[in-house]
Amino acid sequence: MQTDKDFFKLMKESYSTEPRKAFVSDTEYILRKNAKRLNRKRTFKIVSITASSVLVFVISILWLFSFPETEQKSSLIGENSRDEPFIYIYHTHNQESFNSVTKTVDANGAFHPSTNITLVGEKLSQALNNKSIITLHEKRDVMKELGEKGLSYEESYAVSREFLQSTLEENPSIKMIFDIHRDSQPRDVTTATINGDDYAKISFIVSKTSERYIENLKFALAIHTLMEEEYPGLSRGVIEKSAAENQNTYNQDLRNESLLMEIGGVDNTLEEEYRAIDILADVIGKIIKKRE
Amino acid sequence: MLDNGNLENRIIEIYRSHYLDVYRFLICFTGSQNDAEDLTQEVFIRVLKNLPNYNEGNLKTWIFSIAKHVAIDHYRKKRFTQVFKDGFFKQIASTEKGPNELFEQNELKRTVQLAISTLKPDFRAVVILRGISELSIKETADVLDCSESKVKVDYHRAMKILKKKLHIDAEGGIGSAN
Numbered sequence: 001m002q003t004d005k006d007f008f009k010l011m012k013e014s015y016s017t018e019p020r021k022a023f024v025s026d027t028e029y030i031l032r033k034n035a036k037r038l039n040r041k042r043t044f045k046i047v048s049i050t051a052s053s054v055l056v057f058v059i060s061i062l063w064l065f066s067f068p069e070t071e072q073k074s075s076l077i078g079e080n081s082r083d084e085p086f087i088y089i090y091h092t093h094n095q096e097s098f099n100s101v102t103k104t105v106d107a108n109g110a111f112h113p114s115t116n117i118t119l120v121g122e123k124l125s126q127a128l129n130n131k132s133i134i135t136l137h138e139k140r141d142v143m144k145e146l147g148e149k150g151l152s153y154e155e156s157y158a159v160s161r162e163f164l165q166s167t168l169e170e171n172p173s174i175k176m177i178f179d180i181h182r183d184s185q186p187r188d189v190t191t192a193t194i195n196g197d198d199y200a201k202i203s204f205i206v207s208k209t210s211e212r213y214i215e216n217l218k219f220a221l222a223i224h225t226l227m228e229e230e231y232p233g234l235s236r237g238v239i240e241k242s243a244a245e246n247q248n249t250y251n252q253d254l255r256n257e258s259l260l261m262e263i264g265g266v267d268n269t270l271e272e273e274y275r276a277i278d279i280l281a282d283v284i285g286k287i288i289k290k291r292e
Numbered sequence: 293m294l295d296n297g298n299l300e301n302r303i304i305e306i307y308r309s310h311y312l313d314v315y316r317f318l319i320c321f322t323g324s325q326n327d328a329e330d331l332t333q334e335v336f337i338r339v340l341k342n343l344p345n346y347n348e349g350n351l352k353t354w355i356f357s358i359a360k361h362v363a364i365d366h367y368r369k370k371r372f373t374q375v376f377k378d379g380f381f382k383q384i385a386s387t388e389k390g391p392n393e394l395f396e397q398n399e400l401k402r403t404v405q406l407a408i409s410t411l412k413p414d415f416r417a418v419v420i421l422r423g424i425s426e427l428s429i430k431e432t433a434d435v436l437d438c439s440e441s442k443v444k445v446d447y448h449r450a451m452k453i454l455k456k457k458l459h460i461d462a463e464g465g466i467g468s469a470n
Contacts, residue, residue: 004423010400010401011404014402014404015319015405016319016325019328023332027311027333028307032303032304034340035300035340036300211370249326
């Protein structure tokens with residue numbers, strides 16, 4: 001290698017110089033969508049300038065003549081914002097199931113098209129909704145999509161990311177994101193006995209590669225600590241996936257409070273999973289309430 | 293101001309004709325396809341946002357200057373991984389070359405990637421803009437918002453460092469930059 005030219009030739013050969021085709025078309029789609037939204041915003045701005053002066057006038061009249069009525073209005077607005085989804089729950093490995101369901105003996109066989117980890121996510125979604133925390137639970141099938149697109153299992157995070165991104169676009173109110181899995185560890189690792197009942201243990205996985213690593217870590221630690229205080233032994237702790245090359249971000253780069261959680265393992269029963277979910281929902285509810 | 297349909301058509305046209313340039317700049321800068329793709333998207337979203345305020349000038353250098361900002365922001369956020377990479381690079385460089393030619397070839401590419409990733413971001417940008425994106429010295433100066441002579445000096449210094457890292461006789465290549 002004698003000249004700069006040779007060096008750059010080598011440099012060009014060292015990288016994959018074409019992005020993936022799917023990425024190219026996805027980006028085009030995102031740009032179109034954003035362009036449309038920008039246009040809407042701009043039209044809105046013009047309308048809002050004229051509208052706001054009218055609004056100021058109306059509000060001052062209302063305030064002058066009927067004080068209680070305006071008060072009622074503002075409380076209504078407050079309630080409206082509570083109707084928007086706050087938490088998104090999804091499953092990158094959505095067909096992960098349990099040996100007790102699939103009658104298998106190890107994690108390699110424990111997959112099921114319908115009786116799977118999605119039920120656990122659904123349970124969490126319901127438990128949180130009962131606490132007036134609005135959640136969205138992803139029902140689309142990542143594994144089916146992988147099959148249809150002819151992608152490998154490793155690419156499931158790219159597929160679930162598409163679901164995640166489209167959901168976030170349509171629901172900007174979402175602040176917390178949970179990707180719910182079950183571990184492939186054996187029963188003794190993933191089970192806790194509290195007051196005579198067996199519970200699926202929970203671990204919180206944070207990717208160090210994500211740009212929002214620190215924020216995600218803080219959030220994971222907050223849940224772990226509170227859980228440890230109230231139900232000692234249920235949490236397996238926060239596991240940070242180290243910054244090795246090509247370490248997956250687990251899609252934790254889109255919101256500050258994005259976590260991957262392993263609820264129990266392949267040897268747990270759905271009943272044990274649900275027990276753990278009730279506690280998890282309780283802890284998350286408390287964390288959200290503390291902030292209000 | 294652009295009218296409604298226009299903005300969408302315009303951004304798609306710009307995207308299609310420039311995404312490869314931007315992507316290639318970013319993959320050399322970050323060394324990771326995932327990062328390069330994410331950042332490419334970020335660049336064009338910023339281009340779109342600023343398009344209504346963009347009046348005249350060289351479109352290409354404007355886009356590259358956005359790409360440079362995005363790349364450097366990314367670098368700052370990820371600086372802690374750099375510590376890891378530095379250590380890794382030293383390890384690789386000191387490994388003896390294997391007998392297999394293919395292996396050596398891959399090893400060389402890997403070493404090139406690691407050498408670039410250890411350059412400080414300003415130097416990295418100059419090298420990539422001149423060598424890979426094939427911008428002129430003036431265009432590079434516009435993108436980096438500095439003088440043409442700074443581009444020349446930084447380029448020479450960066451190439452010298454790179455060659456040192458790759459154990460290449462520095463005298464061979466220097467001087468052919470212009």
